[in-house]
Amino acid sequence: MCRSRHWERLVDNTAGAILERPREHSSVRAAPGVLHALLAEFNSPGELRDAAGKVRDAGFKRFDAHSPFPIHGIDSAMGIRRSMLPIVIFCGGLTGCLTGLFLQWWTNASDAGVFQWALDLVTHWFQAFLGYQYLISGKPYFSLPANIPVIFELTILFSAITAVLAMLMSNNLPLFYNPLFNSRRFRRATDDGYFISVLATDPKFDAARVRELLTGAGGDVEDVFELPSAARFPKVIHRVGLTVTMLALVPLAVILMARYGKSPDPRIHIIQDMDNQPKFRAQHADLAFSDGRAMRGPVGLSADHPLGLTVARGELHEDSLYNTGLVGKVFAETIPFYRPELTADEHFVRRGQQRFNIYCAPCHGRDGAGAGMVNEHALTIGGGWVQAADLADDERRSRPVGYIFHTITNGIRTMPAYGDQIPVADRWAIVAYVRALQRARHASAADLNPDDLANLRNR
Amino acid sequence: MADTNNAVDFSNERVTLGDNAPRIATPALVVGALFIVLSLALGIRGKATFATFLRAYLVNYCFFLSLSLGAMFFVLIQHLTRAGWSVTVRRIAENFLATLPLMGVLALPIVVPMLLGVSAIHDLYEWTNAVLVRHDPVLSGKAVYLNVPFFTIRMIAYFALWCWIGHYFYKSSVAQDQSGSAEATARMQRLSAPAMIVFAFTLTFAAFDLIMSLDPHWFSTIFGVYYYAGSTLGFFCVLAIAMYLLQGAGLLSRTITTEHYHDVGKLAFAFTVFWAYIAYSQYMLIWYASIPEEVPWFDVRQQQPWVAISLVLLFGHFMIPFVALISRVPKRRPTALILGAIWLLLMHWFDLFWLVFPRAAHGEASESNIVAQGLATGEIVQCVLSLIGIGGLFVGVVILRMRGAALVPQRDPRLDESLAFENF
Numbered sequence: 001m002c003r004s005r006h007w008e009r010l011v012d013n014t015a016g017a018i019l020e021r022p023r024e025h026s027s028v029r030a031a032p033g034v035l036h037a038l039l040a041e042f043n044s045p046g047e048l049r050d051a052a053g054k055v056r057d058a059g060f061k062r063f064d065a066h067s068p069f070p071i072h073g074i075d076s077a078m079g080i081r082r083s084m085l086p087i088v089i090f091c092g093g094l095t096g097c098l099t100g101l102f103l104q105w106w107t108n109a110s111d112a113g114v115f116q117w118a119l120d121l122v123t124h125w126f127q128a129f130l131g132y133q134y135l136i137s138g139k140p141y142f143s144l145p146a147n148i149p150v151i152f153e154l155t156i157l158f159s160a161i162t163a164v165l166a167m168l169m170s171n172n173l174p175l176f177y178n179p180l181f182n183s184r185r186f187r188r189a190t191d192d193g194y195f196i197s198v199l200a201t202d203p204k205f206d207a208a209r210v211r212e213l214l215t216g217a218g219g220d221v222e223d224v225f226e227l228p229s230a231a232r233f234p235k236v237i238h239r240v241g242l243t244v245t246m247l248a249l250v251p252l253a254v255i256l257m258a259r260y261g262k263s264p265d266p267r268i269h270i271i272q273d274m275d276n277q278p279k280f281r282a283q284h285a286d287l288a289f290s291d292g293r294a295m296r297g298p299v300g301l302s303a304d305h306p307l308g309l310t311v312a313r314g315e316l317h318e319d320s321l322y323n324t325g326l327v328g329k330v331f332a333e334t335i336p337f338y339r340p341e342l343t344a345d346e347h348f349v350r351r352g353q354q355r356f357n358i359y360c361a362p363c364h365g366r367d368g369a370g371a372g373m374v375n376e377h378a379l380t381i382g383g384g385w386v387q388a389a390d391l392a393d394d395e396r397r398s399r400p401v402g403y404i405f406h407t408i409t410n411g412i413r414t415m416p417a418y419g420d421q422i423p424v425a426d427r428w429a430i431v432a433y434v435r436a437l438q439r440a441r442h443a444s445a446a447d448l449n450p451d452d453l454a455n456l457r458n459r
Numbered sequence: 460m461a462d463t464n465n466a467v468d469f470s471n472e473r474v475t476l477g478d479n480a481p482r483i484a485t486p487a488l489v490v491g492a493l494f495i496v497l498s499l500a501l502g503i504r505g506k507a508t509f510a511t512f513l514r515a516y517l518v519n520y521c522f523f524l525s526l527s528l529g530a531m532f533f534v535l536i537q538h539l540t541r542a543g544w545s546v547t548v549r550r551i552a553e554n555f556l557a558t559l560p561l562m563g564v565l566a567l568p569i570v571v572p573m574l575l576g577v578s579a580i581h582d583l584y585e586w587t588n589a590v591l592v593r594h595d596p597v598l599s600g601k602a603v604y605l606n607v608p609f610f611t612i613r614m615i616a617y618f619a620l621w622c623w624i625g626h627y628f629y630k631s632s633v634a635q636d637q638s639g640s641a642e643a644t645a646r647m648q649r650l651s652a653p654a655m656i657v658f659a660f661t662l663t664f665a666a667f668d669l670i671m672s673l674d675p676h677w678f679s680t681i682f683g684v685y686y687y688a689g690s691t692l693g694f695f696c697v698l699a700i701a702m703y704l705l706q707g708a709g710l711l712s713r714t715i716t717t718e719h720y721h722d723v724g725k726l727a728f729a730f731t732v733f734w735a736y737i738a739y740s741q742y743m744l745i746w747y748a749s750i751p752e753e754v755p756w757f758d759v760r761q762q763q764p765w766v767a768i769s770l771v772l773l774f775g776h777f778m779i780p781f782v783a784l785i786s787r788v789p790k791r792r793p794t795a796l797i798l799g800a801i802w803l804l805l806m807h808w809f810d811l812f813w814l815v816f817p818r819a820a821h822g823e824a825s826e827s828n829i830v831a832q833g834l835a836t837g838e839i840v841q842c843v844l845s846l847i848g849i850g851g852l853f854v855g856v857v858i859l860r861m862r863g864a865a866l867v868p869q870r871d872p873r874l875d876e877s878l879a880f881e882n883f
Binding site for chain 1: 739742743746747749785786787881
């Protein structure tokens, strides 16, 4: 406590020293103008309140009390009626509430039920707008529970804005200049001074009477003058202000011009969002081609590449046996091992097994018997499921390898074509593995080598 | 705060009920006990009627428990915020803390049938039915928490904590009347923070256990807050009524001023809005998501006859009091405020009735089609009987507690502040 007092005094002294200086040079005090008000300083909040009561009883209306903090009972002492602010804010809130309700109803509800007449009326005024009719979560277009958050927010928003604006208006704010600040003492109204100011514009104002009244109430009275107009405001500030104001209008004028003018230039593009990229778009020119167009037509359909004379990359199948499994119109009986891609070894069959387990086993099963996962699941669902074929029955075992390759490539019955998914060499590897499966499913003990047979028997 | 030897003169002020207390309390206690016995007697005749007794009893039990807990919240929040305005009315709230042990005893009609495995309790709390739980995957999943022994342990824990907090804050405050020690206030302020955390958790779980578990398939994480909102609102109403009645009896006539009524009114208004906010938050999420496991709870409450009570709550618990209490005028006129308080208290009772009573009819319900059980005359009678029963005991205990210490903390360091404060 003690320390802070000391500190305050220190600040007061320093501030005083700074504030004192201009007084010597200032001509303000030397040239008083029209009397603005009488300002009286009081020693305590209690004195201020009592004095305010006396001024009120004397019938003055245009007076004010100034103190660094709110004082209990000052409102009634000054005869101030309760503020209209709550009622104004309530109306603002109500407006927000109804605006929120109306906004949502109008933007989304064309079928307004019992309110249809009102909607018809509104759409009549605001041209034919029937609402966006977003169907959200299967709720009605106009459903109160969903509207309440927006109604609530707008109620608060409108209340708050109304509160601020109405408060400013009822306080005559913003006020850029108040002659009371010509009194040096008055600055202490935000620190430790308690003041009453009676304005000269009050109909009952009589300087002598007011001075007597305020002095009688214990006040230290001072005259506050409006400054003579010459001393009020340097002319140069007017000129600078005028220039700055005019300049400030330039951007607005430019915006207005742009809004109603026409220009071939592209818009100013501040946020790029990858809108401009080094690429050709439709209708762009590119001189690399003889016809000057950047966009090329589809192969086979343009003048450069007549139909029938082009082959897509990787689609030139010179080896019919390798690529289709057909020799002429007959299915091949042997895997084309003469190709460098295919090798007649275990690695090749293992590759086939791996691919088979990926692509074929889901339906045909890992053993090829036609009981894969898809089959299992389809049976639990029921319906017209036709089981995938058993790859090791007599019919399939008698098929030539070219037939199996052709089936994988192009599909058969409900089985889709896998030619696009599985490369040619892998398809042949699968064929080899299918053959191995067929062999394994119909093997006898004699087919095993003696060591394996012995191992099996020992288990 | 530093000066505790305040110069408030209470010599001309009646600040205690004194020997009048037993004279008022005894009839209340006798009537209360009689009505509980009567209600129980009506209920014991058969299984269906005992279930009715339990349900009606639970409504009123939760109602009065909410008032006790609201009082606890009031005392704690005043200490926690170091409030000055409320000192003159805090002792009234402290007197209500005496009902916490009473509510602990009154929990027996719910806990004992549960422990005995009476079949009527299965009608109230499905999760106590072991056979049902075994065949219901949801209930068997929740059985870790929702089982009779753990429920009993939790109830004992809640009341142990509540009674201890209530006892401590009452005793410290009354002791300060003699000692005038500012240290007591500082100690209560320090303790109010952990006590408030304990309050928040225990109230939430008590609401889950006592009310939300009535429909054990349903869940709402905001449910505890909902019960809290109603509890606090209920207590502000009770506080206003108690202030009014005490002043009517010639007590505290200069201690409690218009400003205190105004503040209690403001809080009642605020919690009216808070209750609506929480109720809407709970409703909106369930309504929007429209998930089969959440919707039935509201579905039942949107069918006859419960939809009528739902609408009563919408208008009576929020819209009408909102408009009626928004202005400062009724809050500063005790008579008007008391009318509002009685109305809101009635609505709070309806709120708990609305939480406890509506349920789907057995047998006719299916997943897509839920049919609400109707309301029988016997149930209304039982509700009134146990309302008077528990209410009589509740009021009696509070008044008995008012016999001893003064009704205002005479040497609280902030008493001057409370006596002098004004609303702008």
